[in-house]
Structure formats: C-alpha cells, structure tokens
Amino acid sequence: MSLQYVVGIDHAVVMVKDLDSAAANWQRLGFTLSPRGTHSPALGSGNYTIMFGHDYIELLGILTPTEHNAPSRAFLDARGDGIERIAFTTTDAAKGAEELRDLGLDAVGPIDFGRPVPLPGGGEGEARFSIFQWPLTEAPAGLRIFACQHHTRDTVWIPELQRHANGATGLVRVLITAPRPESDARHMLRLIDGEQYSEPDGSVVVPSGEGRAEFAFLSRDTLAQQYPGVSLDGVPERGGAGLIIAVSDLAATAQAVGAAGVALGNSVVVASSAANGVLLVFVQR
Known part of the structure; x- marks a missing residue:
C-alpha cells in the first residue's frame, strides 16, 4: 500500500x-x-x-x-x-x-x-x-x-x-465473501492504493500492510470448499464473513473452544453461528 x-x-x-x-x-x-x-x-x-x-x-x-x-x-x-x-x-x-x-x-x-x-x-x-x-x-x-x-x-x-486461553495472538486474514471477488478486490485496491494477488482456488488477496493481516475476497462456494463440513449458516453471499486468527498452540485452541470447534487439517474452525456471525479459523503460527 x-x-x-x-x-x-x-x-x-x-x-x-x-x-x-x-x-x-x-x-x-x-x-x-x-x-x-x-x-x-x-x-x-x-x-x-x-x-x-x-x-x-x-x-x-x-x-x-x-x-x-x-x-x-x-x-x-x-x-x-x-x-x-x-x-x-x-x-x-x-x-x-x-x-x-x-x-x-x-x-x-x-x-x-x-x-x-x-x-x-x-x-x-x-x-x-x-x-x-x-x-x-x-x-x-x-x-x-x-x-x-x-x-x-x-x-x-x-x-x-x-493473554487468551485459546492461544490467539493476532489476525492473519479477513475473509470477505463476494459473488465477483475480483471486482470487489479491485474496489479495495482503489481505496487503499494497494496491490493484489490471486490464489489457485480463485480467492483474491489484498495485503493491508507489512506485518499486518490481509484481505481475502472469495465466493461463498469457495469458502465452503476451503472448510468442508463446517456450516456456513449466517455467512453472507457478500460481506465480511470470517477471520483467520494465529494461535500459539492449536491443541490449546481445540480445548478452549470445545464442541464449537471443528478440526480441519492444520486449523480449528468455529462456525459463524457460534461466533455472532463470524466464521473463525484458528491456525498455528
């Protein structure tokens, strides 16, 4: 930027x-x-x-x-x-x-x-x-x-x-759903005078600044493919959908979130219905 x-x-x-x-x-x-x-x-x-x-x-x-x-x-x-x-x-x-x-x-x-x-x-x-x-x-x-x-x-x-029981240490990404991710990403670029890059699944990523969290624009279908088995009830077709959060100990995260969490690969995911409309994705960093 x-x-x-x-x-x-x-x-x-x-x-x-x-x-x-x-x-x-x-x-x-x-x-x-x-x-x-x-x-x-x-x-x-x-x-x-x-x-x-x-x-x-x-x-x-x-x-x-x-x-x-x-x-x-x-x-x-x-x-x-x-x-x-x-x-x-x-x-x-x-x-x-x-x-x-x-x-x-x-x-x-x-x-x-x-x-x-x-x-x-x-x-x-x-x-x-x-x-x-x-x-x-x-x-x-x-x-x-x-x-x-x-x-x-x-x-x-x-x-x-x-200090958090779930080990959270910072924001990694803001997940934004959009039927036309490229179009909304370009809109963000114009507003912050920034850059973007695309990922293989069609997500468009807009960095917000060095060492800071980034924006990821993606369709709701792509979001469902990224987190299979996680309910997307309450996730909008277009809008702020979720947060990827860095944690220090993923095992501690799983214990802290309890039954609300779903283990997916190297992440623990909490459906938006359990977090006031926000899909939470915890990743160890």
Whole structure:
C-alpha cells in the first residue's frame, strides 16, 4: 500500500445486537475480553475488545440511537450480527484524511473521541482516538473501512488482556465473501492504493500492510470448499464473513473452544453461528 499515513489493518469491528451476550459468547470460545467500554453520547455505542499483539477484534453494540451510528443500525437490521467494518491503523488521522482527498475520495473526519478504561491495578484511565472514514458509498463487498489513530496505546494494549486461553495472538486474514471477488478486490485496491494477488482456488488477496493481516475476497462456494463440513449458516453471499486468527498452540485452541470447534487439517474452525456471525479459523503460527 502506498498511502503514507495508513499502516495496515488495526482491528475488525463485529456489530452485535446484544453486547453483553456476545461478550459472554466469545469468552466461552477462550478469548479474554476487556471490561465493557462506553463511547461518547454522540457515538451512542459500547464495546468490548479482544486484544492481540498489534491488532484486535472489537465487539460493538448500540446503546443509544444517534445519527453517527445509523449505518451500524441499518447493518444489524439487514443482516444481524457480523463483521461490519475494518479499521486500519493511521499514524496521523488529519493527514490521512487529506491524503484520501488528494486521491479524489471524500473522506469523513477526522473525528476525535474517547472512552473511560478500567485499569487492571485499580482506578480508571482514558482511551483516546482520532478516526477518519472512507465515504459510506465506498464499501468493497459492503464492508465499510476507516482508519484509527491511537493516542493512548497503553490504555488499550494492556498485557493482561492480551493473554487468551485459546492461544490467539493476532489476525492473519479477513475473509470477505463476494459473488465477483475480483471486482470487489479491485474496489479495495482503489481505496487503499494497494496491490493484489490471486490464489489457485480463485480467492483474491489484498495485503493491508507489512506485518499486518490481509484481505481475502472469495465466493461463498469457495469458502465452503476451503472448510468442508463446517456450516456456513449466517455467512453472507457478500460481506465480511470470517477471520483467520494465529494461535500459539492449536491443541490449546481445540480445548478452549470445545464442541464449537471443528478440526480441519492444520486449523480449528468455529462456525459463524457460534461466533455472532463470524466464521473463525484458528491456525498455528
């Protein structure tokens, strides 16, 4: 990617209708979750985070309907739980937004916000962010993208929250289903000024940045061929479908996810119906 102020994938946003129920669900899969966070009144949302080395998963729920969260509410109404957005890391949100405008994209932002953070040793800190968004109409395979600048990384990447019973250590791939993978991959390329490569099964991969997770666009049929015997109920024909997650010990992963996991070769797979609309693929790295 040649964008100067965008580093690569920062986190995946999983929209959920029932935030606390979703948190309990992911805990049952062996993830350590942060305490529940509450965003500003203008955002009207709350979250739990699942922290890894340099990226993470965010479970996001609507607490109060606002103008800002209208697209997220529309997503939940249309699809239900699932991957709604992917965030990139930006080193400077204001300059990143200007860089998009220089490419002819009508960037939204930057927007500054924060949330209180309960600290493991007691007391409370604050997590502060600045974000900018690509235009709402520019969503490859219906997946919205934005970029996040972390001003207080020490209140987000807390060591105690980065240790997971299932051994998860980071994101490897975001799986995006699309009837025409090549077309949606080209759309993503245009938005991030990046590159792509194709795999033998027809998947089209778009790297997000050196050392960061990548995007893989593929048809639902191809996804079924990759993970035979795993139910794809709840996986959309077009949209954010799943996450491939690196783990340190696949045997520990299998034990942690229990009956929800299916062993397939060198991976353990959890169907989307067991993970709030997200197909989870654990691979040892």
